[in-house]
Amino acid sequence: xxxxxxxxxxxxxxxxxxxxxxxxxxxxxxxxxxxxxxxxxxxxxxxxxxxxxxxxxxxxxxxxxxxxxxxxxxxxxxxxxxxxxxxxxxxxxxxxxxxxxxxxxxxxxxxxxxxxxxxxxxxxxxxxxxxxxxxxxxxxxxxxxxxxxxxxxxxxxxxxxxxxxxxxxxxxxxxxxxxxxxxxxxxxxxxxxxxxxxxxxxxxxxxxxxxxxxxxxxxxxxxxxxxxxxxxxxxxxxxxxxxxxxxxxxxxxxxxxxxxxxxxxxxxxxxxxxxxxxxxxxxxxxxxxxxxxxxxxxxxxxxxxxxxxxxxxxxxxxxxxxxxxxxxxxxxxxxxxxxxxxxxxxxxxxxxxxxxxxxxxxxxxxxxxxxxxxxxxxxxxxxxxxxxxxxxxxxxxxxxxxxxxxxxxxxxxxxxxxxxxxxxxxxxxxxxxxxxxxxxxxxxxxxxxxxxxxxxxxxxxxxxxxxxxxxxxxxxxxxxx
Amino acid sequence: xxxxxxxxxxxxxxxxxxxxxxxxxxxxxxxxxxxxxxxxxxxxxxxxxxxxxxxxxxxxxxxxxxxxxxxxxxxxxxxxxxxxxxxxxxxxxxxxxxxxxxxxxxxxxxxxxxxxxxxxxxxxxxxxxxxxxxxxxxxxxxxxxxxxxxxxxxxxxxxxxxxxxxxxxxxxxxxxxxxxxxxxxxxxxxxxxxxxxxxxxxxxxxxxxxxxxxxxxxxxxxxxxxxxxxxxxxxxxxxxxxxxxxxxxxxxxxxxxxxxxxxxxxxxxxxxxxxxxxxxxxxxxxxxxxxxxxxxxxxxxxxxxxxxxxxxxxxxxxxxxxxxxxxxxxxxxxxxxxxxxxxxxxxxxxxxxxxxxxxxxxxxxxxxxxxxxxxxxxxxxxxxxxxxxxxxxxxxxxxxxxxxxxxxxxxxxxxxxxxxxxxxxxxxxxxxxxxxxxxxx
Numbered sequence: 001x002x003x004x005x006x007x008x009x010x011x012x013x014x015x016x017x018x019x020x021x022x023x024x025x026x027x028x029x030x031x032x033x034x035x036x037x038x039x040x041x042x043x044x045x046x047x048x049x050x051x052x053x054x055x056x057x058x059x060x061x062x063x064x065x066x067x068x069x070x071x072x073x074x075x076x077x078x079x080x081x082x083x084x085x086x087x088x089x090x091x092x093x094x095x096x097x098x099x100x101x102x103x104x105x106x107x108x109x110x111x112x113x114x115x116x117x118x119x120x121x122x123x124x125x126x127x128x129x130x131x132x133x134x135x136x137x138x139x140x141x142x143x144x145x146x147x148x149x150x151x152x153x154x155x156x157x158x159x160x161x162x163x164x165x166x167x168x169x170x171x172x173x174x175x176x177x178x179x180x181x182x183x184x185x186x187x188x189x190x191x192x193x194x195x196x197x198x199x200x201x202x203x204x205x206x207x208x209x210x211x212x213x214x215x216x217x218x219x220x221x222x223x224x225x226x227x228x229x230x231x232x233x234x235x236x237x238x239x240x241x242x243x244x245x246x247x248x249x250x251x252x253x254x255x256x257x258x259x260x261x262x263x264x265x266x267x268x269x270x271x272x273x274x275x276x277x278x279x280x281x282x283x284x285x286x287x288x289x290x291x292x293x294x295x296x297x298x299x300x301x302x303x304x305x306x307x308x309x310x311x312x313x314x315x316x317x318x319x320x321x322x323x324x325x326x327x328x329x330x331x332x333x334x335x336x337x338x339x340x341x342x343x344x345x346x347x348x349x350x351x352x353x354x355x356x357x358x359x360x361x362x363x364x365x366x367x368x369x370x371x372x373x374x375x376x377x378x379x380x381x382x383x384x385x386x387x388x389x390x391x392x393x394x395x396x397x398x399x400x401x402x403x404x405x406x407x408x409x410x411x412x413x414x415x416x417x418x419x420x421x422x423x424x425x426x427x428x429x430x431x432x433x434x435x436x437x438x439x440x441x442x443x444x445x446x447x448x449x450x451x452x453x454x455x456x457x458x459x460x461x462x463x464x465x466x467x468x469x470x471x472x473x474x475x476x477x478x479x480x481x
Numbered sequence: 482x483x484x485x486x487x488x489x490x491x492x493x494x495x496x497x498x499x500x501x502x503x504x505x506x507x508x509x510x511x512x513x514x515x516x517x518x519x520x521x522x523x524x525x526x527x528x529x530x531x532x533x534x535x536x537x538x539x540x541x542x543x544x545x546x547x548x549x550x551x552x553x554x555x556x557x558x559x560x561x562x563x564x565x566x567x568x569x570x571x572x573x574x575x576x577x578x579x580x581x582x583x584x585x586x587x588x589x590x591x592x593x594x595x596x597x598x599x600x601x602x603x604x605x606x607x608x609x610x611x612x613x614x615x616x617x618x619x620x621x622x623x624x625x626x627x628x629x630x631x632x633x634x635x636x637x638x639x640x641x642x643x644x645x646x647x648x649x650x651x652x653x654x655x656x657x658x659x660x661x662x663x664x665x666x667x668x669x670x671x672x673x674x675x676x677x678x679x680x681x682x683x684x685x686x687x688x689x690x691x692x693x694x695x696x697x698x699x700x701x702x703x704x705x706x707x708x709x710x711x712x713x714x715x716x717x718x719x720x721x722x723x724x725x726x727x728x729x730x731x732x733x734x735x736x737x738x739x740x741x742x743x744x745x746x747x748x749x750x751x752x753x754x755x756x757x758x759x760x761x762x763x764x765x766x767x768x769x770x771x772x773x774x775x776x777x778x779x780x781x782x783x784x785x786x787x788x789x790x791x792x793x794x795x796x797x798x799x800x801x802x803x804x805x806x807x808x809x810x811x812x813x814x815x816x817x818x819x820x821x822x823x824x825x826x827x828x829x830x831x832x833x834x835x836x837x838x839x840x841x842x843x844x845x846x847x848x849x850x851x852x853x854x855x856x857x858x859x860x861x862x863x864x865x866x867x868x869x870x871x872x873x874x875x876x877x878x879x880x881x882x883x884x885x886x887x888x889x890x891x892x893x894x895x896x897x898x899x900x901x902x903x904x905x906x907x908x909x910x911x912x913x914x915x916x917x918x919x920x921x922x
Contacts (some may be wrong), residue, residue, distance in 0.1 A: 070533070380838070395853035399820065408844040408861055413835030416864035423850050423857040 032081040035059060038186055041086045045155045045190075048162060051169075058175035058185035065179045071342040072371045072403060073311045075284065083249055085187045085220070144202075149233075150195040151206055154222050157193035164195055168226055172255040172292045172319070180251040180313075181288040184220045188253065191221035196231040196262075205461050207236040223254040227262035229295065234265040236464055248273075250309075251286045260295030260322065267460050269468050271308035279338025279367070282310025289316035293325030293351075301328040302345065303459045305468040310339060315373065317346035320354035320385075327356040330456040334472055335368030335400070344374035344405075349382035349415065358389040361453050363472075364400035371403040378415035385412065391421040394452055396445075446473045487544035489526045489627070493519060496634050499550070504637045505606035510614050518623055518633035525627040534626070537811040537843040538754055538782045543726045548668035548698045550635070551580035551660070558659055562692040563587050566657055566720075568908035573655035573686065574599055576640050580660055581669025581699075583638050591652070596645030596681075599654060602672055605641040612643065616674050616704060625758075628728045632702045636672035639701075643674075644681035644711070653684035653714075653905075662695015662722055673703040677711035677739075684714040684902070689729075690749070691722035698726040705731065707739040714742045716905055718912055721749035723777065733759040735767060737791075744900050745771035746909050747781050748916050754782035754811075761822075763791040769798045770900075772893050774916045775808035775840075782811040789822040798829040801896050803889055804840035815847040816857065823852050829859035834866065834892055836885075886917055893917075 030037065038059050042052040067078075144151050150161060157165050175185035196202050227233055250272065256264050266289075275282025285308075291300035302316040318327030329345035347356040356376070364370040372391045393402035404421045426448050434444035450457070453472055457465050496519045505511045527544045528535040558579050567575070576599065577587035583601030590599055598605075598612075605613055623630055640656045658671055677683060689699055699721060707713055721727045727750040733741050739762070745755050759767050773781040787796045802810040812831045833842045846859040866888050874884035890913070897909045 393848075393850070395850065395855075398823065398853045399851075400853070401849070401851045403850060404846075404848040404859070406844075406846060406861070408863065409841070410833070410835065410843075410863045411841040413838055413840060413865040417862065419844075419846065419859075419861040421846075421848065421859050423848060423855065425853040425855070 031084050033059075033083070033085060033187065037085050041187060041189060044086065045158070047158055050166060051158060054170070054175065055186050058182050059187075061176050062179070062182040062186055065182060067179050071313050071373070072369060073313060073340040073342050075311055075340075078249060078284065080183070086189050144204075147200060147203070148197040149200065149202055150193065152193055154188070154191040154193050154224070157224070161193075161195070164226065165193070165224065168224055168255065168257055170255075172257060172290050173253050173288050178288060180286040181253050184222060184251045184253045184288070188220045188222035191223045191252070193223075194225040194233060194235060196227045196233045198228045199230040201231065202233040205234045205236055207238070219248075219250050219252070221252040223252070225254075225256045225264055225266070227256075227258045227264050227298075229259045230261040232263045234267070234461060236267045236461060238269040238271070238464065238467070248283050249286070250283050252288070254287070254289040254316075256291030256300055258291070258293050258295060258298035258300055258325075261297045262295060263299040263301075264291065265301045266291070266303070266316070267464055268302075268304040268306075269460075269464055269471065270304065270306045270312070271471055274308050274339050275310040275337065277337045277366075279310070282339070283308065284311045285309035285314065286311075287314040289314065290319065291317070291327075292319040293322045293327065293354075295322040295325070296351075297324045298322050299326040299328070301330075301459070303330040303456065304332070304343075305457070305460070305464075305471065306331065306333040306341060306343060307471045309341075312339075312341040312343050314343045315345055317348070318356065319348045319350065320356065320382075321350045322354075323351040324353045325351055326354070329356075329358045329360070330459045331360045332363070332453045332456045332468070332472060333361070333370055333372075334363045335365070335370045337366040337368060339368045341369070342371040342373055344372045346375040347377070347387060349376075349378045349385040349387070352381070352383040353385060354382060355386045356388075358387070358391070359455055360389075360391040361456055362391070362393040362402055363396065363449065363452070364393070364402050365396040367399050369401045369403070371405060372421075373405045375407040375409070376417055376419070377409045378412045378417060380411045382412045382415050385415040387415075387417045389417075389419040391419075392452070393421070393423040394449070395423065395425045449473070487527045487541075488547045489522065489544070491547040492631060493523045495550075499635070503635065504603040505610060508606070508610050510618060511606070511610070514618055514622070515634045518630045521623050522627050522630040522634060525630065527628075528626050532626075534784065534813070537813070537845075538752070538780065540752075542752060543698065546666050548666045550637075551582075551667035551669040551697065552663065553582040554579050554661060557661060558584070558587065558692060560587060562659070563657060565692070566659075566688050566690045567655065568686070568904050571653065571902075571904035571908065573653045574650075575655045575657065576601070578638060578640075578656070578658045578671060580667065581638055581658070581671045594648060594650065596648040597650060598641065598643040600641055602639040602641050602674065603637060613641070613674065616676060616706065625730065628700050629702055629730050632670040632672060632700050632730075635670045636702070637670065639672035639674070641674045642683070642685065643676045644678055644683055646678040646680060648678075648681045650681075650683040653686050655686040655688065658687075658689045658699065658701070660689075660691045660695065660697050660699060660722065660725065662691055662693065662697045662725065666696050666698065668698040668700055671699065671701045673701070675703070675705040675713065677705070677707045677713050679708045680710040681708075682712045684716070686905070687715070687717040688720070689718070689727060690720045691725065693722070694724060695722050696724035697722070699729070701727075701729040703729070703731045705733040705741070707733065707735045707741060709736045710738040711736070712740045714901065715744070716900065716909070717743070717745045717755070718909070719745065719747040719749055719753055719755060720912065721753065723749065723751060723779070725750050727753035727755075729754070730756045730758070733757070733767075735759060735761050735765040737763045738765065740766040742768045742901075743770065744909070745783070746912050747771065747773040747783065748775075748912060750779065750781070752780040752782075754784060756784045758786045758788070759796075760788045760790055761794045761796065763793055765791075765794040767794070767796040769796075769800075770896055771800050772896060772913065773800070773802045773810055774893070774913065775802070775810060776805040776919070778807050780809045780811070782813075784811070784813040786815045786817070787827065789816070789818045789825045789827060791819075792822050793824040794822065794826070796827045799896060799899070800831050801893060802831075802833040802842060803836065803893060804833065804842055805836040807837070807839040809840070810842040811844075812842070812861075813845045813847070814859070815849065816859070818850045818852050818855055818857065820851040823854040825852065825855040825857070827855070827857045831861045832892075833863040834889065835863065836866070836889075890914070890917060
């Protein structure tokens with residue numbers, strides 16, 4: 001056991017691999033939040049009048065709202081006037097190809113292990129990279145455009161496809177939704193936009209890479225994905241952030257819309273800087289993600305691997321409005337040191353025979369607090385709806401916490417709802433078994449933890465699954481002692 | 482303080498008028514406690530749905546009315562009426578309360594072994610108040626929500642059961658609370674105190690019922706203190722009138738090695754909430770179980786908190802609900818495992834059966850875990866009767882009504898079977914059966 005304890009310590013104390021700052025000049029909005037900030041952002045992006053008006057409505061709503069305090073997370077109050085709401089890498093004209101991109105930027109991506117050039121050639125993945133708040137490169141666009149898929153930065157979508165943006169923006173997460181979503185609505189800088197036309201199965205995984213770079217810059221992405229009738233798209237989102245002492249605010253909004261027979265698969269690997277091992281620094285991640293299955297037989301599937309951020313506040317949800325629509329939520333949340341995660345999902349069943357599955361795996365180590373908070377609601381119209389929820393928690397260490405707060409509201413007697421949850425630690429027997437088969441302590445823990453998460457990880461696209469498995473391992477192997 | 486839209490103000494005024502006449506009014510410590518309680522009540526006001534613990538239970542129907550103190554009746558309830566609510570073949574030490582006031586003429590305490598004190602709270606306050614001071618004024622006595630504070634301010638009577646070290650009470654103690662429900666809406670604040678000293682044992686039955694229909698409010702608090710290795714079995718039957726409100730809080734403290742076993746059958750009341758809070762010491766066993774059966778527009782709320790404060794304890798919780806018509810069931814179960822409570826074994830299960838299209842249920846099984854070497858699980862399931870099981874019974878020649886009844890009976894019976902004493906099981910079955918016979922009407 002001593003050997004195990006040692007390897008545990010060495011692992012839990014492992015430093016954040018991706019901490020570095022790249023020196024790129026930023027074009028930054030004045031510090032603080034006011035109508036002027038919003039106008040500045042909107043003008044900077046050359047936005048139409050209606051969008052500015054929408055942002056301003058959101059800002060006014062936001063000033064009347066209170067920061068929510070119900071989540072099991074504890075942080076010193078955020079001064080929203082001490083945040084820079086906009087920063088864009090200064091690049092003059094938009095680069096025509098990757099060669100024109102600031103080599104410093106490219107090196108940053110290389111350090112992160114996703115050289116754009118290589119990816120362009122090898123992976124067949126179109127990457128819409130968001131460096132700070134502006135899209136710097138979009139690849140494979142032409143190929144996608146041929147098929148009629150629109151995959152571009154949000155700003156570009158506003159310019160090129162205003163009718164689509166106007167029709168769908170705020171239709172799932174209205175600008176009055178909650179404190180953080182409303183803040184995002186007022187100051188969102190950029191993000192991704194996807195539209196998949198009728199009957200098309202998008203031939204490649206769409207991927208975006210978010211990164212926070214300039215110091216003290218909150219990043220407020222806005223993602224909007226629309227899958228028209230009978231289409232399918234898989235979207236990947238991944239992030240790592242440089243090491244820094246100041247807490248950084250991150251309040252994104254993601255909206256998904258599926259029409260009849262359409263399907264969106266949304267996968268996330270979130271690895272923002274979690275703070276050091278004493279709980280200093282780290283990203284505050286307050287995200288609103290929600291999808292609506294508008295059409296019959298449509299499906300939205302969320303898969304997330306949350307290993308980063310000092311604080312995670314995130315509830316990817318599905319509104320199952322169309323009859324026979326399906327919602328899925330697969331989540332692995334790993335917290336170590338002083339990380340706090342309050343995450344889960346909401347499944348709102350409205351349509352007949354709608355089905356949802358929730359699988360949540362929470363792992364806590366060190367002094368971390370990990371909460372699953374979820375809602376399953378069967379409205380009176382949800383004839384024959386089904387839900388199955390499984391939440392398991394694994395505790396590594398005696399000073400961490402794992403909490404489960406499910407809300408189950410059933411207003412239709414033909415609906416069936418099941419919830420089960422367990423909490424345990426890695427048993428000494430399991431460890432002993434692996435050790436006597438010759439595995440090292442850390443390999444044993446890794447094996448057991450990966451087994452614990454397998455049900456979720458196997459839902460990730462291949463490229464992600466490998467990275468995610470490594471991440472989970474790095475984040476907490478060996479916290480058993 | 483936000484502007485009060487409810488009647489909490491009226492109770493504060495009434496307290497000022499009534500405090501000189503409340504039970505034990507000559508006792509300075511009690512007067513002080515009541516003052517603190519009413520202050521706390523005034524500060525809190527009635528809980529609203531904005532308070533997390535009351536998210537699913539709306540008290541507005543209760544707080545719109547100002548209830549006056551329930552009258553003390555010298556007669557009006559007969560021994561026959563009492564008999565209806567007693568388990569068959571199970572002689573007990575019976576204490577009867579009418580409108581919250583102890584009625585010696587209806588009670589039948591019988592012979593008590595040495596070392597057992599069983600009497601009314603008012604009587605105990607008059608004869609041996611020093612025994613109650615410690616119990617009523619312990620730390621955290623006023624923690625909790627407004628109805629509990631209101632009970633402390635106004636409590637007039639209730640049962641006091643004290644078991645000396647090592648005493649085992651053979652027969653159960655039955656506390657029967659009857660309400661007469663007059664024209665004017667009245668409230669009773671029964672306060673029960675049970676102290677089980679080291680290694681003592683007892684079974685307590687608590688019944689709330691009404692011989693006739695009527696609108697009233699029962700605001701009960703039961704405090705149970707269990708010393709090392711004590712064992713208490715607690716069965717509660719809530720069969721209030723269908724126009725009544727019933728709010729009850731049971732607080733249990735379990736010292737090392739003690740065992741508490743509770744079963745609650747909740748069938749009555751227009752709105753009823755049964756709340757149990759158990760704080761567990763080391764090596765304790767705590768089992769909570771129960772059924773709630775509701776129809777019409779009934780609202781039945783079961784809220785529990787099991788606090789594993791010390792290591793190596795076991796807790797198991799299993800509640801089942803059957804909801805018909807437009808009834809609303811609520812289950813909120815919280816398990817806390819404190820940082821020191823290693824080797825805890827805690828399990829929780831909630832199952833609900835919805836019999837009609839408009840019945841609904843809100844469930845919130847919550848785990849809060851701060852220790853790693855624990856085994857913890859919870860589960861919840863809600864649905865209609867199994868169509869295949871129904872089909873099977875129908876194919877064997879049973880009509881739909883009978884088939885349904887059989888399945889519901891089995892669903893409820895399964896959990897009643899977990900109660901140990903045969904006569905108590907039979908009694909609970911009778912309570913459930915009485916409810917069931919009305920199912921298909």
